[in-house]
Amino acid sequence: xxxxxxxxxxxxxxxxxxxxxxxxxxxxxxxxxxxxxxxxxxxxxxxxxxxxxxxxxxxxxxxxxxxxxxxxxxxxxxxxxxxxxxxxxxxxxxxxxxxxxxxxxxxxxxx
Amino acid sequence: xxxxxxxxxxxxxxxxxxxxxxxxxxxxxxxxxxxxxxxxxxxxxxxxxxxxxxxxxxxxxxxxxxxxxxxxxxxxxxxxxxxxxxxxxxxxxxxxxxxxxxxxxxxxxxxx
Numbered sequence: 340x341x342x343x344x345x346x347x348x349x350x351x352x353x354x355x356x357x358x359x360x361x362x363x364x365x366x367x368x369x370x371x372x373x374x375x376x377x378x379x380x381x382x383x384x385x386x387x388x389x390x391x392x393x394x395x396x397x398x399x400x401x402x403x404x405x406x407x408x409x410x411x412x413x414x415x416x417x418x419x420x421x422x423x424x425x426x427x428x429x430x431x432x433x434x435x436x437x438x439x440x441x442x443x444x445x446x447x448x449x450x
Numbered sequence: 451x452x453x454x455x456x457x458x459x460x461x462x463x464x465x466x467x468x469x470x471x472x473x474x475x476x477x478x479x480x481x482x483x484x485x486x487x488x489x490x491x492x493x494x495x496x497x498x499x500x501x502x503x504x505x506x507x508x509x510x511x512x513x514x515x516x517x518x519x520x521x522x523x524x525x526x527x528x529x530x531x532x533x534x535x536x537x538x539x540x541x542x543x544x545x546x547x548x549x550x551x552x553x554x555x556x557x558x559x560x561x562x
Contacts, residue, residue, distance in 0.1 A: 348490075372550065381540060381553040382493070427492065429551075437483070437547045442492035 341366050343430050345441035353449050358415040360444035362428035369431055371404055371411045372438065377424040385413075385426075418448050453477065454554035456541050461559050463528070463535070471526045471557045473541030482524035483542040483551070486510060493540065499524055500547060528559060536561045 342365045352358050362371065370389045374382040386395055388404035388411060395402045399422075401414045415422055425445045429438040454475045463469045475482065484496040495508030499518040513532025518524055524543075528535045541554040 370548070374551075381556050382551075384550045384552070387550065431548045437481075437495070437498055438551060440485075440493040445490075 341432055341439060343428060343439045343441040345426075345428055345444050347444055348442065349445045349447075351447045351449065352418050354420060355417050358418050358422070358446055360413050360426050360428075360446075362411045362413075362430075362441050364409045364430050366433075367408050369408075369434065371408075372429045373402060373411075373413055374427045374429065374440075375424050376427065376443070380424075382427060415446075418446070420448050420450055422446060423448050454541055454543055454552055456539075456554035456557050459555065459557060461557060463559060463561050465561055466530045468527055468529050469535075469559065471528070471539055471541070471559070473524045473526065473554060474522055475524075475541075475543045475552075475554075476522060477543055477552060478521070479543035479545050479549075479552070480521070481544045481547050481549070482518065483544075484508075484514070484516065484524070484526045485540040485542065487538045487540060487556075496526065496539075498547075535559055 344363045346361050372387045373385040376382040386402050391408050392406045393404040399416045403412045425443040427440050427443045429440045432439050457472045481500050483498040485493040494510050496514050497516040499505035505516050515527045539557045542551045544551045
């Protein structure tokens with residue numbers, strides 16, 4: 340069946356270093372969404388990408404949707420301790436279905 | 451405040467007992483979901499509902515049951531048939547199946 344895969348599963352960085360997580364789908368996606376879950380919290384929506392090759396920025400976070408609409412990335416520049424958490428990508432199941440979540444990338448930041 | 455309310459936040463259950471987790475939303479969303487999250491695991495879909503009186507199994511529905519008698523409410527029952535129920539359970543809702551998903555704060559279930 341359709342799968343959404345994320346790598347890496349874990350990433351440990353020193354504060355100030357950059358961080359990137361990658362999301363790959365087995366099928367073409369109509370859109371992709373990113374969520375962040377802080378330790379002990381619940382996932383919170385960050386952004387949705389819809390267009391092929393789309394790039395969106397939120398302060399130090401840069402989101403990209405691949406040209407083939409099968410992959411996406413989230414890049415954080417100069418990580419801070421507030422960036423700690425698990426980042427999930429999610430894409431629709433088929434053309435009409437519910438969202439499928441990747442397993443997430445857990446980011447830890449050493450001050 | 452608009453949002454999703456889950457209760458209880460922490461719940462202990464003896465083996466062999468059923469337990470029901472409550473989820474209420476006042477966002478006027480049509481779609482509602484239940485996810486299970488285990489340490490180091492992603493979000494696994496248990497059940498979802500697009501409309502009142504209708505719901506579909508997700509990827510791990512065995513041992514769980516739901517109802518959707520009102521638009522605002524989507525309770526989850528963890529039955530004794532669920533072999534490993536200890537987990538963090540998240541209720542969520544969205545305007546449509548592919549819309550932005552809003553999550554509740556979650557319920558921690560521990561089987562003792």
